[in-house]
Amino acid sequence: MTNLLEISNLNVTFETRFRSVTAVHDVSLSVAQGESVALVGASGSGKTVLGRSILGLVDEPGVVSGSILFDGKQIVDRNEDDFRDIRGVGVAMVFQDALDGLNPVYSVGSQLSEILTVRLGYQRGRARERAIELMLQVGIRDPEGRYNDYPHQFSGGMRQRICIALAVGMQPKLLIADEPTTALDVTVQAGILRLIKKLQTETGMGLIFVTHDLAVAREVSDRMVVMYNGRIVEEGTTDDVFLRPQHPYTKALLSAHPAHAKSWRDLEPIPEEFVTDGPSSGSQTVSAIVPTASIG
Ligand SMILES: Nc1ncnc2c1ncn2[C@@H]1O[C@H](COP(=O)(O)OP(=O)(O)OP(=O)(O)O)[C@@H](O)[C@H]1O
Numbered sequence: 001m002t003n004l005l006e007i008s009n010l011n012v013t014f015e016t017r018f019r020s021v022t023a024v025h026d027v028s029l030s031v032a033q034g035e036s037v038a039l040v041g042a043s044g045s046g047k048t049v050l051g052r053s054i055l056g057l058v059d060e061p062g063v064v065s066g067s068i069l070f071d072g073k074q075i076v077d078r079n080e081d082d083f084r085d086i087r088g089v090g091v092a093m094v095f096q097d098a099l100d101g102l103n104p105v106y107s108v109g110s111q112l113s114e115i116l117t118v119r120l121g122y123q124r125g126r127a128r129e130r131a132i133e134l135m136l137q138v139g140i141r142d143p144e145g146r147y148n149d150y151p152h153q154f155s156g157g158m159r160q161r162i163c164i165a166l167a168v169g170m171q172p173k174l175l176i177a178d179e180p181t182t183a184l185d186v187t188v189q190a191g192i193l194r195l196i197k198k199l200q201t202e203t204g205m206g207l208i209f210v211t212h213d214l215a216v217a218r219e220v221s222d223r224m225v226v227m228y229n230g231r232i233v234e235e236g237t238t239d240d241v242f243l244r245p246q247h248p249y250t251k252a253l254l255s256a257h258p259a260h261a262k263s264w265r266d267l268e269p270i271p272e273e274f275v276t277d278g279p280s281s282g283s284q285t286v287s288a289i290v291p292t293a294s295i296g
């Protein structure tokens with residue numbers, strides 16, 4: 001069986017006049033259909049750059065070399081048009097910063113509809129219906145009423161959910177979720193993780209879940225890949241990595257982490273009523289009010 005994604009000997013180097021940073025160093029990694037891989041590692045270890053390289057979104061002056069086979073087709077060195085075909089329906093990404101994925105000048109409903117019309121060929125009316133369905137699915141209350149609201153009118157958590165709706169609405173074969181919950185309150189986080197997991201089970205998409213939170217990694221993934229300084233230093237089934245970490249960095253990571261114990265499944269979902277989603281001042285503050293008693 002061919003893997004959905006097969007990365008071999010991938011390098012991404014940022015060359016500037018004064019220095020050269022190899023953000024991704026000889027990385028090989030594969031993801032099977034329906035498989036869920038957690039990509040963990042400290043800040044700056046290359047997780048985002050690796051994710052973006054799969055979408056052809058490595059920023060200037062980054063140079064990508066090596067091989068990325070998606071669905072058996074080589075995507076390194078393809079042109080922008082080819083990537084346009086791959087993005088969305090092939091690979092979708094939920095970005096680390098929710099604002100990255102949304103256009104501030106269009107309402108969220110129209111952005112969702114637009115993508116369904118343009119990418120999946122939906123008729124206008126059907127696209128609107130499906131957009132509303134998706135908003136509901138990711139936990140936006142009164143999606144019809146909020147259809148014409150702009151991104152800044154939603155809280156950070158809600159924007160992140162809308163990004164997830166945009167991504168999964170495309171029915172991608174592979175979803176890359178880059179720290180989709182980092183900025184969010186733990187209870188909101190738990191809801192989003194459950195949602196991604198549920199959608200994955202339903203659609204059978206492959207998942208690369210980027211996180212620095214080991215408890216989260218453990219919950220969402222079948223397999224875990226640990227990056228350090230641009231390299232993969234450890235890889236295995238999630239249970240194995242937790243039980244028998246091999247690399248000193250992984251050991252340190254695990255021992256530094258109290259969350260063997262705590263998992264997001266232990267957290268109670270908060271009722272929507274407690275999530276204030278009122279007009280935000282344009283700041284990125286997540287305005288969820290959480291009953292503190294639920295966090296032990
Ligand atoms: N456009 C760029 N120009 C120069 N260097 C870059 C660029 N983008 C990323 N890098 C460098 O690549 C390395 C890896 O960055 P990356 O964002 O992938 O880390 P990360 O693992 O996602 O970290 P975090 O957990 O903080 O999100 C870093 O050293 C970063 O400074």
Ligand SMILES: [Mg+2]
Binds near residue numbers: 047048049096
């Ligand atoms: Mg990152």
